[in-house]
Amino acid sequence: MLASLGVLVPEVLDILGAFHFVEPVWWRVGYSKLQGDTLDYLGIPGLHLAGGQGVIVIAICQALLMVGPEYARFCGIEELEPLGIFLPSDINYPGGALFDPLNLSHDPVAFEELKVKEIKNGRLAMVAWLGFYTQAALTGKGPVQNLLEHISDPFHDNLLTILKSM
Numbered sequence: 462m463l464a465s466l467g468v469l470v471p472e473v474l475d476i477l478g479a480f481h482f483v484e485p486v487w488w489r490v491g492y493s494k495l496q497g498d499t500l501d502y503l504g505i506p507g508l509h510l511a512g513g514q515g516v517i518v519i520a521i522c523q524a525l526l527m528v529g530p531e532y533a534r535f536c537g538i539e540e541l542e543p544l545g546i547f548l549p550s551d552i553n554y555p556g557g558a559l560f561d562p563l564n565l566s567h568d569p570v571a572f573e574e575l576k577v578k579e580i581k582n583g584r585l586a587m588v589a590w591l592g593f594y595t596q597a598a599l600t601g602k603g604p605v606q607n608l609l610e611h612i613s614d615p616f617h618d619n620l621l622t623i624l625k626s627m
Contacts, residue, residue, distance in 0.1 A: 486603035
């Protein structure tokens, strides 16, 4: 769900004029980076992360950061103990120290309800992303721009008229 905010907030800020982004539309950012454009982090001029080789640096950082967690998931936490890595068995799962700093899991009934809510939240996020992908593929615009166009003329700018014009 936070990624959905990451899609919407830059476009909203750009439309409102609060920040000027080189590319505020989520699906064009990667393309801009591949074309060699320098993107300002958070729209702040001069604040650049990963420099001019952004895609390569980001890919290397992603690979390095994911090696440890994926290796632990693949091997299992118990298999890491001979290597001198001792993790509590529930630290990386709901109810563990990292995932429950407010101790919400002490009540078993409420804990089961929270697990179901988390699954539903994840499913809602997947549906939201399906919508983002679909609108980008059909219109070539960002979701906020599509929403504004639909609100301004709902009878002539909707999914049916877009599909009919294809």
